[in-house]
Amino acid sequence: MFAESEEVALARRLLSGDRTAFDRFVELFQRKLFHYVYMMCGHREDAEEVAQETLLKMFEHFDQLREPERVKPWAFTIARNVCHMKRRKSIFAPEEEISLDDLMPQFRESGDRRKLEIADWSRLPDDEAIRREVRVTLEQVIRELPDIYKSVLLLRDVEELTTEETAEVLGVSADVVKTRLHRARLLVRNKIDKHLLHSVGAR
Amino acid sequence: MSLTNKMDPAGRLSCREIFALLSQYLDRELSPELCDCLQKHIEDCPPCVEFLESLKKTVRLCQDLEPTHQPTPLPAALRQQLLAAYQKSQK
Secondary structure (H helix, E strand, C coil): CCCCCHHHHHHHHHHCCCHHHHHHHHHHHHHHHHHHHHHHHCCHHHHHHHHHHHHHHHHHCHHHCCCHHHHHHHHHHHHHHHHHHCCCCCCCCCCCCCCHHHHCCCEEEECCEEEECCCCCCCCCCCHHHHHHHHHHHHHHHHCCCHHHHHHHHHHHHCCCCHHHHHHHHCCCHHHHHHHHHHHHHHHHHHHHHHHHHHCCCC | CCCCCCCCCCCCCCHHHHHHHHHHHHCCCCCHHHHHHHHHHHHCCHHHHHHHHHHHHHHHHHHCCCCCCCCCCCCHHHHHHHHHHHHHHCC
16 A cells, blocks of 8 residues: 655644644645746746635635545646636647657668667766756756646646646546657656757667 | 567467556556567567566656646635635535
Protein backbone atom coordinates (compact mmCIF):
# COMPACT_ATOMS: atom_id res chain seq x y z
CA MET A 1 0.00 0.00 0.00
CA PHE A 2 1.25 3.50 -0.85
CA ALA A 3 2.02 5.88 1.98
CA GLU A 4 -0.48 8.72 2.18
CA SER A 5 0.81 11.94 0.61
CA GLU A 6 1.24 15.02 2.79
CA GLU A 7 -1.56 16.83 0.93
CA VAL A 8 -4.02 14.02 1.64
CA ALA A 9 -2.97 13.73 5.30
CA LEU A 10 -3.41 17.49 5.79
CA ALA A 11 -6.81 17.48 4.06
CA ARG A 12 -7.90 14.59 6.29
CA ARG A 13 -6.87 16.49 9.41
CA LEU A 14 -8.65 19.68 8.27
CA LEU A 15 -11.81 17.72 7.48
CA SER A 16 -11.80 16.31 10.98
CA GLY A 17 -11.58 19.87 12.34
CA ASP A 18 -7.85 19.92 13.15
CA ARG A 19 -7.01 23.60 12.74
CA THR A 20 -3.27 23.00 13.24
CA ALA A 21 -3.07 21.58 9.69
CA PHE A 22 -4.28 24.86 8.19
CA ASP A 23 -1.02 26.80 7.75
CA ARG A 24 0.89 23.97 6.13
CA PHE A 25 -2.07 23.10 3.88
CA VAL A 26 -2.32 26.71 2.67
CA GLU A 27 1.43 26.95 2.10
CA LEU A 28 1.55 23.68 0.15
CA PHE A 29 -1.45 24.37 -2.08
CA GLN A 30 -0.59 27.99 -2.71
CA ARG A 31 2.78 26.78 -4.01
CA LYS A 32 1.30 23.97 -6.11
CA LEU A 33 -1.43 26.09 -7.68
CA PHE A 34 0.93 29.00 -8.27
CA HIS A 35 3.51 26.74 -9.90
CA TYR A 36 0.94 25.08 -12.19
CA VAL A 37 -0.62 28.35 -13.36
CA TYR A 38 2.76 30.06 -13.66
CA MET A 39 4.12 27.24 -15.80
CA MET A 40 0.96 27.32 -17.92
CA CYS A 41 0.58 31.05 -18.51
CA GLY A 42 3.99 32.47 -17.67
CA HIS A 43 2.58 35.49 -15.81
CA ARG A 44 3.49 35.84 -12.20
CA GLU A 45 0.59 38.15 -11.33
CA ASP A 46 -1.99 35.86 -12.95
CA ALA A 47 -0.54 32.88 -11.14
CA GLU A 48 -0.65 34.66 -7.77
CA GLU A 49 -4.24 35.75 -8.37
CA VAL A 50 -5.54 32.38 -9.57
CA ALA A 51 -3.80 30.56 -6.68
CA GLN A 52 -5.33 32.94 -4.13
CA GLU A 53 -8.83 32.79 -5.57
CA THR A 54 -8.65 29.03 -5.84
CA LEU A 55 -7.63 28.74 -2.19
CA LEU A 56 -10.55 30.94 -1.17
CA LYS A 57 -13.01 28.80 -3.16
CA MET A 58 -11.51 25.64 -1.72
CA PHE A 59 -12.06 26.80 1.85
CA GLU A 60 -15.53 28.22 1.13
CA HIS A 61 -16.55 24.77 -0.08
CA PHE A 62 -14.28 22.64 2.06
CA ASP A 63 -17.23 20.57 3.30
CA GLN A 64 -17.75 19.42 -0.32
CA LEU A 65 -14.43 17.60 -0.26
CA ARG A 66 -15.75 14.34 1.09
CA GLU A 67 -12.75 12.20 0.26
CA PRO A 68 -9.39 13.66 1.32
CA GLU A 69 -7.67 11.34 -1.20
CA ARG A 70 -9.17 13.50 -3.94
CA VAL A 71 -7.87 16.82 -2.65
CA LYS A 72 -5.40 17.38 -5.50
CA PRO A 73 -7.76 16.79 -8.46
CA TRP A 74 -10.40 18.78 -6.57
CA ALA A 75 -8.04 21.74 -6.12
CA PHE A 76 -6.92 21.73 -9.76
CA THR A 77 -10.51 21.47 -10.99
CA ILE A 78 -11.40 24.56 -8.96
CA ALA A 79 -8.35 26.32 -10.44
CA ARG A 80 -9.61 25.46 -13.90
CA ASN A 81 -12.99 27.01 -13.09
CA VAL A 82 -11.33 30.12 -11.69
CA CYS A 83 -9.42 30.49 -14.97
CA HIS A 84 -12.63 30.07 -16.98
CA MET A 85 -14.44 32.66 -14.93
CA LYS A 86 -11.64 35.13 -15.49
CA ARG A 87 -12.14 34.55 -19.22
CA ARG A 88 -8.41 34.47 -19.63
CA LYS A 89 -6.88 32.52 -22.43
CA SER A 90 -7.82 29.11 -21.14
CA ILE A 91 -4.85 27.14 -19.89
CA PHE A 92 -6.90 24.02 -20.49
CA ALA A 93 -8.01 24.77 -24.07
CA PRO A 94 -7.62 22.26 -26.90
CA GLU A 95 -5.04 22.58 -29.67
CA GLU A 96 -4.02 20.40 -32.54
CA GLU A 97 -2.30 17.09 -31.73
CA ILE A 98 1.28 16.52 -32.88
CA SER A 99 1.79 13.41 -35.02
CA LEU A 100 3.73 10.62 -33.34
CA ASP A 101 5.82 10.20 -36.47
CA ASP A 102 7.21 13.69 -35.98
CA LEU A 103 8.55 12.59 -32.62
CA MET A 104 10.24 9.36 -33.73
CA PRO A 105 14.01 9.25 -33.22
CA GLN A 106 16.36 9.61 -36.19
CA PHE A 107 19.16 7.28 -37.26
CA ARG A 108 22.66 7.62 -38.49
CA GLU A 109 24.70 5.07 -40.41
CA SER A 110 27.46 3.47 -38.39
CA GLY A 111 29.40 0.96 -40.47
CA ASP A 112 26.91 -1.64 -41.61
CA ARG A 113 24.52 -0.78 -38.81
CA ARG A 114 22.06 1.98 -38.26
CA LYS A 115 22.19 3.56 -34.86
CA LEU A 116 19.80 5.77 -33.01
CA GLU A 117 20.84 9.36 -33.29
CA ILE A 118 20.39 10.26 -29.68
CA ALA A 119 22.58 11.71 -26.95
CA ASP A 120 24.37 9.77 -24.26
CA TRP A 121 21.89 9.53 -21.40
CA SER A 122 23.98 7.08 -19.39
CA ARG A 123 25.22 9.71 -16.93
CA LEU A 124 21.70 10.88 -16.10
CA PRO A 125 20.39 11.15 -13.46
CA ASP A 126 23.36 9.95 -11.35
CA ASP A 127 25.87 12.56 -12.48
CA GLU A 128 25.05 15.49 -10.23
CA ALA A 129 26.64 18.14 -12.50
CA ILE A 130 24.71 17.06 -15.59
CA ARG A 131 21.51 16.64 -13.63
CA ARG A 132 21.81 20.15 -12.22
CA GLU A 133 22.39 21.54 -15.68
CA VAL A 134 19.46 19.64 -17.18
CA ARG A 135 17.20 20.73 -14.35
CA VAL A 136 17.80 24.37 -15.19
CA THR A 137 16.68 23.81 -18.77
CA LEU A 138 13.85 21.42 -17.88
CA GLU A 139 11.57 24.11 -16.46
CA GLN A 140 12.10 26.19 -19.59
CA VAL A 141 11.50 23.16 -21.82
CA ILE A 142 8.23 22.37 -20.05
CA ARG A 143 7.11 25.99 -20.18
CA GLU A 144 7.60 26.03 -23.95
CA LEU A 145 5.42 22.95 -24.57
CA PRO A 146 2.09 23.47 -26.37
CA ASP A 147 -0.58 23.99 -23.69
CA ILE A 148 -2.46 20.72 -24.25
CA TYR A 149 0.70 18.73 -23.57
CA LYS A 150 2.01 20.95 -20.82
CA SER A 151 -1.16 20.71 -18.71
CA VAL A 152 -1.15 16.89 -18.89
CA LEU A 153 2.57 16.60 -18.12
CA LEU A 154 2.32 18.99 -15.15
CA LEU A 155 -0.64 17.18 -13.66
CA ARG A 156 0.55 13.61 -14.35
CA ASP A 157 4.32 13.73 -13.91
CA VAL A 158 4.95 16.79 -11.76
CA GLU A 159 1.85 16.68 -9.52
CA GLU A 160 1.57 12.90 -9.92
CA LEU A 161 -2.19 12.80 -10.38
CA THR A 162 -3.52 9.53 -11.84
CA THR A 163 -4.67 9.28 -15.46
CA GLU A 164 -8.31 9.35 -14.33
CA GLU A 165 -7.82 12.34 -12.03
CA THR A 166 -6.04 14.26 -14.79
CA ALA A 167 -8.84 13.42 -17.24
CA GLU A 168 -11.37 14.75 -14.75
CA VAL A 169 -9.50 18.01 -14.13
CA LEU A 170 -9.01 18.68 -17.84
CA GLY A 171 -12.47 17.46 -18.92
CA VAL A 172 -11.11 14.94 -21.43
CA SER A 173 -11.13 11.14 -21.63
CA ALA A 174 -8.48 8.91 -20.04
CA ASP A 175 -7.35 7.88 -23.53
CA VAL A 176 -6.75 11.50 -24.49
CA VAL A 177 -4.67 11.96 -21.33
CA LYS A 178 -2.55 8.90 -22.24
CA THR A 179 -2.04 10.08 -25.82
CA ARG A 180 -1.10 13.60 -24.78
CA LEU A 181 1.12 12.50 -21.92
CA HIS A 182 3.16 10.33 -24.27
CA ARG A 183 3.62 13.16 -26.75
CA ALA A 184 4.47 15.58 -23.94
CA ARG A 185 7.14 13.26 -22.58
CA LEU A 186 8.54 12.69 -26.06
CA LEU A 187 8.73 16.43 -26.70
CA VAL A 188 10.53 16.98 -23.40
CA ARG A 189 12.80 13.97 -24.02
CA ASN A 190 13.72 15.26 -27.47
CA LYS A 191 14.56 18.72 -26.16
CA ILE A 192 16.69 17.36 -23.33
CA ASP A 193 18.35 15.11 -25.89
CA LYS A 194 19.25 18.12 -28.01
CA HIS A 195 20.55 19.89 -24.94
CA LEU A 196 22.71 16.89 -24.00
CA LEU A 197 24.05 16.62 -27.55
CA HIS A 198 25.13 20.23 -27.44
CA SER A 199 26.49 20.36 -23.94
CA VAL A 200 27.94 16.88 -23.42
CA GLY A 201 28.64 16.14 -27.08
CA ALA A 202 27.41 13.44 -29.41
CA ARG A 203 28.69 9.93 -29.05
CA MET B 1 19.96 -3.35 -35.58
CA SER B 2 17.55 -0.80 -36.96
CA LEU B 3 14.09 0.35 -36.07
CA THR B 4 11.38 -1.50 -37.95
CA ASN B 5 8.24 0.08 -39.28
CA LYS B 6 6.20 -3.01 -39.95
CA MET B 7 5.19 -6.00 -37.92
CA ASP B 8 7.51 -8.92 -38.75
CA PRO B 9 6.24 -12.21 -40.29
CA ALA B 10 6.00 -13.82 -36.84
CA GLY B 11 3.45 -11.16 -35.90
CA ARG B 12 5.68 -9.31 -33.47
CA LEU B 13 5.19 -5.60 -32.98
CA SER B 14 7.30 -3.16 -35.00
CA CYS B 15 9.48 -0.46 -33.42
CA ARG B 16 6.97 2.14 -34.63
CA GLU B 17 4.19 0.36 -32.77
CA ILE B 18 6.39 -0.10 -29.70
CA PHE B 19 7.28 3.58 -29.81
CA ALA B 20 3.61 4.53 -29.48
CA LEU B 21 3.20 2.39 -26.35
CA LEU B 22 6.25 3.30 -24.29
CA SER B 23 4.59 5.72 -21.85
CA GLN B 24 1.75 3.33 -21.13
CA TYR B 25 4.35 0.62 -20.58
CA LEU B 26 6.22 2.81 -18.07
CA ASP B 27 2.95 3.68 -16.33
CA ARG B 28 1.89 -0.01 -16.21
CA GLU B 29 -1.25 0.84 -18.14
CA LEU B 30 -0.88 -1.79 -20.90
CA SER B 31 -2.90 -4.99 -20.99
CA PRO B 32 -0.86 -8.06 -19.92
CA GLU B 33 -0.90 -9.33 -23.55
CA LEU B 34 0.42 -6.08 -24.99
CA CYS B 35 2.95 -5.74 -22.19
CA ASP B 36 4.19 -9.24 -23.03
CA CYS B 37 4.48 -8.37 -26.74
CA LEU B 38 6.42 -5.21 -25.91
CA GLN B 39 8.80 -7.03 -23.58
CA LYS B 40 9.47 -9.70 -26.19
CA HIS B 41 10.28 -7.01 -28.74
CA ILE B 42 12.65 -5.00 -26.55
CA GLU B 43 14.54 -8.10 -25.39
CA ASP B 44 15.73 -8.27 -28.94
CA CYS B 45 15.98 -4.60 -29.89
CA PRO B 46 18.80 -2.46 -28.37
CA PRO B 47 17.63 0.81 -30.01
CA CYS B 48 14.19 0.45 -28.40
CA VAL B 49 15.81 -0.32 -25.02
CA GLU B 50 18.04 2.73 -25.33
CA PHE B 51 15.12 4.95 -26.26
CA LEU B 52 12.97 3.54 -23.45
CA GLU B 53 15.73 4.26 -20.93
CA SER B 54 15.96 7.88 -22.03
CA LEU B 55 12.19 8.25 -21.76
CA LYS B 56 12.20 6.71 -18.30
CA LYS B 57 14.86 9.21 -17.21
CA THR B 58 12.81 12.07 -18.67
CA VAL B 59 9.83 11.07 -16.53
CA ARG B 60 12.04 10.86 -13.44
CA LEU B 61 13.44 14.35 -14.10
CA CYS B 62 9.91 15.74 -14.44
CA GLN B 63 8.86 14.06 -11.20
CA ASP B 64 11.81 15.67 -9.44
CA LEU B 65 11.19 19.12 -10.92
CA GLU B 66 11.76 21.80 -8.33
CA PRO B 67 10.04 25.11 -9.02
CA THR B 68 12.48 28.00 -9.36
CA HIS B 69 9.73 30.56 -8.79
CA GLN B 70 7.84 30.81 -5.53
CA PRO B 71 4.66 32.78 -4.83
CA THR B 72 4.83 35.82 -2.58
CA PRO B 73 3.51 35.12 0.95
CA LEU B 74 -0.25 35.55 1.30
CA PRO B 75 -1.38 38.91 2.72
CA ALA B 76 -2.42 38.57 6.37
CA ALA B 77 -5.96 39.76 5.58
CA LEU B 78 -6.43 37.04 2.94
CA ARG B 79 -5.05 34.39 5.29
CA GLN B 80 -7.66 35.48 7.85
CA GLN B 81 -10.34 35.32 5.18
CA LEU B 82 -9.29 31.77 4.26
CA LEU B 83 -9.34 30.67 7.87
CA ALA B 84 -12.76 32.23 8.41
CA ALA B 85 -14.09 30.47 5.29
CA TYR B 86 -12.69 27.14 6.51
CA GLN B 87 -14.20 27.57 9.98
CA LYS B 88 -17.57 28.53 8.50
CA SER B 89 -17.56 25.46 6.22
CA GLN B 90 -16.95 23.24 9.25
CA LYS B 91 -20.09 24.40 11.12
